[in-house]
Amino acid sequence: MSEKLLMKGNEAISEAAIQAGCRYFFGYPITPQNEIPAYMSKRMPKVNGLYLQAESEVSAINMVYGAAGAGARVMTSSSSPGISLKQEGISYIAGSELPCVIVNIVRGGPGLGGIQPAQSDYFQSVKGGGHGDYKLVVLVPSSVQEAVDMTIEAFDIADMYRMPVMILGDGLLGQMMEPVVFKSYEPRQILEKTWGTTGTEGKRKPNIINSLYIDPKDLEDKNIERFERYKYIEKNEVQVEVVDCEDVDIVLIAYGTMARVVKSAMKIAREQGYKVGVIRPLTVWPFPTEAICKVARTAKAFLTIEMSMGQMVEDVKLAVNGQKPVYFYGRTGGMVPTPNDIVEEIKKISGGEKL
Amino acid sequence: MNLSKAQEVIIAGFGGQGVMFAGKLIASAGMLDEKEVSWLPSYGPEMRGGTANCHVIVSDELVGSPIIVNPTTLIVLNRPSLDKFENTVLPGGILMVDTSLVDRKVSRTDIKVVEISATQLALDMGERKLGNMVILGKWIRETGLVSMETVQKALKKAVPAGKEKLIELNIKALEIGYNYN
Amino acid sequence: MTKAFERPKALADVQQHYCPGCTHGIIHRLVAEAMDCLDINGKTVGVAPVGCAVFAYNYFNCDMQQAAHGRAPAVATGVKRVHPDNIVFTYQGDGDLAAIGTAEMIHAAARGENITIIFVNNAIYGMTGGQMAPTTLAGQVTQTTPYGRNTQTQGYPISVCEILATIEGVAYLERVSVDNVKNIRGAKKAIEKAFRYQKEDKGFTLIEILSTCPTNWGLTPLESLDWLRDNMMPHYPLGIFKDKGEDKA
Structure with a gap:
């Protein structure tokens, strides 16, 4: 598909996820990102994928945690107040070293705030958001085309480093239409997901997806190891x-x-x-x-x-x-x-x- | 009209008058003409029966901010939109008014005012919902920014399969506006 | 010589951390035995809760995911939807399932999510030191109901099976107990049946297991079993609350 299309940012992000091989989407309605779940609910069944409307953002992100643990390329999207609700799950996903893509189409805050575009979730996105020592890779597209390219890349980055990646946009980006081209892209080299909860089939030891380390030394070691990876990312992934x-x-x-x-x-x-x-x-x-x-x-x-x-x-x-x-x-x-x-x-x- | 500068069009009216669709047609026609384009809708609760508008930019260069502060063209399909946006039109710009729905005169004198009873003309052809296309046809004639042919091409792409009958009606409405004096 | 008794294959050969007299150990064993019986160890994924059973991911010989407090049914949904042919179960206590995780439980049931919930009800928060649970009985003394649960100010206990029985997507609901040998056998049958239903794509299954907490109830293990029979059973009657029925062979 290399035809130039006029697409809304939200819809373009959704299509890009599908092009990147994402087949699982868990969401919950909130303005101004509603076009993403709407698009996914229409498109996923056509590519043998799954769209599931959860009962809350809290559930949606935990479904993402489950699906990512089971080895799938998975995405969720929301807007500011909903992203706040997802923070618990994001922390668990980061702590359990699972890849996923989270889209935040930011609106004004705090609280219920407003529905117009804002960039006031910057701290939440780059300084933690949830509890504990962790980071997200946060990509900030400024056009619909860039949103497409970055969404596709986001899945590769997530898989490569086994961590959540956020697409941080705003109401303007999500709502506006611009011409986009879905170019063919060179996927990154990604290791096989041998760690997933796919069932042992009696052929290997059980895989455990977990963020609990009750021994302080173990937890510290785990965090230090993760931050070594973050250091590598800081050297190699800046755009x-x-x-x-x-x-x-x-x-x-x-x-x-x-x-x-x-x-x-x-x-x-x-x-x-x-x-x-x-x-x-x-x-x-x-x-x-x-x-x-x-x-x-x-x-x-x-x-x-x-x-x-x-x-x-x-x-x-x-x-x-x-x-x-x-x-x-x-x-x-x-x-x-x-x-x-x-x-x-x-x-x-x-x-x-x-x- | 200086074509090298970005054309910034705001179309405003009530929800349901097709202002979004008219804007999308301009944007897709611009895209077909290999121009840089953006289309930005108002969104949220005001869409439910309140006023709606969209910002369309067609430019030879990459579009900067998709938000239009001073439109080169303002198209208004109701009185609240005229009241809200009249003063924002760029001096020397165009203000197009659907006189069948706007009950006052434009007060600005430093812009070109184009009056057309678009909704009435649409009613006359038996399609009261196509006032948006009538006024768009007139806009094409006034600015020459995109050709009638390209808009029709964009229209054919925008109308879903099974509703081809709509294409003919829309084109008819566009032509009524285009040929209106 | 025939071997009359052995550790189920699905139960990991590690020391568990549960208090003396706690019935979690029995329930773990029953879940593992059910897995063995149906020969599903290689395709089962369990989801561990937050609460006393938080370390359950170490105790089963199958793939496991640890979940945030109350979110196990949502996590299980994600796991199951990716691999619908796998058997996915959650293991949750009363605080996890019926307080903080009420929404996840009810909506997994409403979706007819083809997962099995092992719900351990001991009417108290164990891990955190014996606070009032959503299933704490009226009048029951806990760390946070030191004068007994006053229903006027602290509300009434929640009956999970009774609530879920009204939901269309539920295939099988049974409340069992592990207070004596007969009931333990019944509990095992129920768990096995739930897994079998899941294998047959019947939909949501939940087995509620009345359980003891000698440590936080302040009773000996034997007294605890009596307390369960005398106090919990009258309020939480055993039995099948919903059953879509076995496949006719």
Whole structure:
């Protein structure tokens, strides 16, 4: 299938999962991701797959845990309040070293919040979310095409490292339609899942999927071992786009759909004579610390733009490590900054003492 | 009209008037013409019988923000949409009004106003739900941004099998709008 | 010489951690014997709960998944849907199944999920030190009902089999006990039947097993068996609550 199609982000993510060989989907309705379960319920039966509407997000993620343990490629999706409910299960999945893909089409929060796009689940996604020492690989697409490519890759990453991978989008990405092409892709090399609960058939010792280590030493060893893997991922799986950051005064940093607005702002600012560049993380864990640190040697200041009260900005500050000032501009609750809003911030920072 | 700049169209009306579908047709026609496109709907509770709108961008370059702040064209199919969006139209832009459903005049003078009794014209052809296609036909004529032929091609792709009869009706409505003076 | 008694193949040869006099050991053995009888060890996947039976994943010679508190039926659903030909069971206590996991239990039943739940009801939270359970009897003293369960403020005990009996997707429900040899035999029959039904794709099966907790009841093992008979049985009567029936051969 290489035809160009006009697809909603949510539907494109669903189709991408199917193309990646995902045959099990467990979900629960919540706006603005409802097109994913709807698409899966229509499409899965046609590819001998399973769509199951659980009684809650809590159940859905535990079904994912069961199916992933049994060796399947499996996905669930939700939006912010629902992702909060899934955190218990995500922690168990991470602790039991199981692969799966979780889609969060973020809406404004906290609490019931709103249903408009937001990026206020950044901390929840990259700093743990659930209890315990663990990470998710978090991919942040900014277009429908990228959502497709990343969803396909997410399953490979999950299987390769035996860990949950999150596609972190927002209402804009999920709801908008853009042209997409389902390209053929080169799958990564993935080891056979010999650890699954598939039944011993009397031919091997029982496989046990478990996150309980009652002896503190065992638990520490397990966590240290997992973090060795995380270190490897931080070295090898960072994805980042650096746009025209040589010889600039201000570097704009944004991810996901926000990065599109920021790129528009960069264009306007450059037309007005401001020397600005853009850094766009495609993975927010692992975070592109090195790329940002490198640009910090030459740039004069950083401006992080988010649809939140300021979450990724903390990671940007850690990456810049005091070399240059890091400013923040954000809107929240479903408000989306316009390119002109951002240009105004650039002017404020450039004007006089700030720079 | 400057075609090198992105065309940013907002279509707004009541849920059920087909504003989403009209927007999708523009986007898919743009895609068929090898342009960069995006289509963004309003979503949530306001969709249930309230006002609905979609943002469509057709551009020669990659689309930045899919949210339109100042549309180059605004198409309104009801009074609340005119009240809400009139002031956002880019100076020099186009505002298209379905006069059969909007009971006031446009007050802006720095934009081109195109009036058409789209829903009435659709009623006249016996299909009251096709006001969206009538006004879209008129928009194609006014902007020339996409060709009638491409829109018809997009329409054929959008209509599911078994409902081919709808294609003919939609094309008829498009033509009524296109030829309206 | 014929061997009259041996460890079931499905029961792992390890020391279990249960308290003296606790009936979990008997129930583990019955589950394992049922697996042996049906020769399903190689295709069985068990799901361990949170609670006293949390280590159950070490005690059975089959693939096992450990589940979060109450979520075992959801986990079992995931496992079963991937490999529908496998036999999947959960092993859950009363707190796990009937308090925190009520939704998972009822909806697995409503889906007619083709899994078997081994539900061990001893009217108390054992692992955490004897707190009130959803199945704690009216008036029963526990760590968190020190004056006895007051139904006015602490509500009434939940009868799981009675609730599930109204649900269409349920194939077989039986409440059994392991307080004497006769009842232990009956319990084994029930577990075996549930597994057989699952093999035959009949739908959701649950065996509720009345069990003792000498440690947290504050009684000797023998007194506990009496307490079970005198107090639990009148409130939780033994018997079949639903049975879609055997396949006619």
